Amino acid sequence: MELPTTDADPLAGRRVLLHVSGGIAAVKVPELITRLRRAGALVRVTMSPGAQAFLRPVTLQALSGAPVATRLLDPGGEPPELAAHGMSHLTLGAWAEVQLVVPATASMLARLATGLADEIVSGTALACPAPLIVAPAMEGAMWRHPATVDNVASLRARGAQVVGPVRGRLASGREDSGRLAPLEEILAAVRRALGPGGPAPAPDGDLAGWVVVVTAGGTREPIDPVRYLGNRSSGKMGWALAAECLRRQAQVVLVTAAPPPPPRAGLRVLQVETAAEMLAAVRSVLGGARCVLMAAAVADYRVAAPSPHKRKREAEPAPVLTLVPTVDVLAAVVAERPPGCLVVGFAAETEAVLEHARRKLARKGVDLLVANQVSGEGSAMGGDQAAVTLLSPDGTERPLDRRPKAAVARAIVDAVVAAGPAGPAAGSRARE
Ligand code: CTP
Numbered sequence: 001m002e003l004p005t006t007d008a009d010p011l012a013g014r015r016v017l018l019h020v021s022g023g024i025a026a027v028k029v030p031e032l033i034t035r036l037r038r039a040g041a042l043v044r045v046t047m048s049p050g051a052q053a054f055l056r057p058v059t060l061q062a063l064s065g066a067p068v069a070t071r072l073l074d075p076g077g078e079p080p081e082l083a084a085h086g087m088s089h090l091t092l093g094a095w096a097e098v099q100l101v102v103p104a105t106a107s108m109l110a111r112l113a114t115g116l117a118d119e120i121v122s123g124t125a126l127a128c129p130a131p132l133i134v135a136p137a138m139e140g141a142m143w144r145h146p147a148t149v150d151n152v153a154s155l156r157a158r159g160a161q162v163v164g165p166v167r168g169r170l171a172s173g174r175e176d177s178g179r180l181a182p183l184e185e186i187l188a189a190v191r192r193a194l195g196p197g198g199p200a201p202a203p204d205g206d207l208a209g210w211v212v213v214v215t216a217g218g219t220r221e222p223i224d225p226v227r228y229l230g231n232r233s234s235g236k237m238g239w240a241l242a243a244e245c246l247r248r249q250a251q252v253v254l255v256t257a258a259p260p261p262p263p264r265a266g267l268r269v270l271q272v273e274t275a276a277e278m279l280a281a282v283r284s285v286l287g288g289a290r291c292v293l294m295a296a297a298v299a300d301y302r303v304a305a306p307s308p309h310k311r312k313r314e315a316e317p318a319p320v321l322t323l324v325p326t327v328d329v330l331a332a333v334v335a336e337r338p339p340g341c342l343v344v345g346f347a348a349e350t351e352a353v354l355e356h357a358r359r360k361l362a363r364k365g366v367d368l369l370v371a372n373q374v375s376g377e378g379s380a381m382g383g384d385q386a387a388v389t390l391l392s393p394d395g396t397e398r399p400l401d402r403r404p405k406a407a408v409a410r411a412i413v414d415a416v417v418a419a420g421p422a423g424p425a426a427g428s429r430a431r432e
Contacts, residue, residue: 022050217258
């Protein structure tokens with residue numbers, strides 16, 4: 001069954017802490033992570049020593065897009081955007097909106113029930129105030145043992161949700177109760193925990209400490225001192241992105257060719273006119289950027305030799321403008337960005353939107369491409385609403401139906417957060 005991927009999914013943008021303990025059912029964890037992420041969740045993983053006997057942390061690191069915590073007091077297990085002070089059980093515990101233990105072995109249930117924090121999974125679970133979901137998996141005899149029954153009862157009494165186990169073939173080859181619940185049931189429990197009546201949505205401060213550069217508006221390329229080549233971009237999408245990042249406590253540099261928005265705390269505005277000025281302004285702040293959102297409609301051509309004086313109507317013969325390509329701001333940003341900096345491009349298309357966007361995604365080397373239709377009824381250009389598709393390099397395409405640009409901005413920023421920092425090879429890949 002294909003999972004829903006619209007942002008109505010209660011998992012979209014939510015912070016899910018997945019604890020893995022050491023049973024053979026751990027082999028199902030890679031698929032679980034993939035499905036959580038496909039639904040838009042941010043996933044961080046801890047692995048007990050037993051889990052590491054079944055699965056390599058690097059596998060779950062690759063799938064979750066973040067370092068995996070494998071030991072208590074392990075600085076390497078902290079995602080870089082969280083405080084790196086070697087206390088991953090505390091930082092991850094404070095980060096999570098929901099935590100789940102999959103699979104939960106008999107010994108992990110005992111640790112959780114008694115509060116024994118002697119390794120990373122139980123230590124983090126104890127430090128984490130978020131709702132707890134456990135999905136036990138073990139041999140039937142262990143599941144029925146009074147010790148396990150008591151442990152599960154005390155976890156339930158403290159509010160933990162217990163999903164499964166179900167009856168089926170076990171590691172011993174026997175048919176019995178003790179098989180990990182189907183992933184659909186585990187995902188349904190996570191959605192319930194995060195849905196209405198569940199914990200509060202993500203706080204507004206998840207971009208605290210980020211510097212985000214946003215480009216906005218349509219550049220203007222001079223023909224003479226009073227005339228220019230321009231486009232219909234209003235700058236509204238860029239402003240919406242800037243506002244969303246400010247709401248989430250980023251420092252924002254808005255490089256805009258449209259009129260500036262009113263001043264706001266945390267917002268720095270660099271007013272530009274041409275593509276060349278936009279590039280110079282972006283370059284001046286790129287070094288400290290954690291993310292660049294390129295919503296500007298940058299002119300593709302400029303007049304080769306703008307007239308220093310206003311061209312006169314009666315000029316004979318009528319002037320013919322020679323155009324030359326402008327700088328590609330986005331290409332320069334992709335090539336010059338600092339390590340970890342994510343770059344989001346926009347593709348304004350009038351026809352065959354997705355085909356053009358797919359090619360642009362590959363050509364531009366961006367981490368996310370936002371494709372939108374800019375002709376006909378409901379064009380995003382100049383309007384207050386947009387219907388866009390978010391395209392990722394892994395082939396994911398997420399259509400967002402028509403909605404206010406503020407809601408589009410929120411989905412884009414959620415996708416940026418979910419993507420995690422760009423890999424170290426990102427810049428060099430773009431230069432190849
Ligand atoms: N862009 C840019 N500099 C340019 C042209 C475009 O930085 N000179 C950026 C835009 O800000 C946008 C992305 O590139 O994020 C795609 O812009 P778009 O105009 O859709 O693509 P082009 O590369 O210009 O391709 P085409 O005009 O052929 O569709």
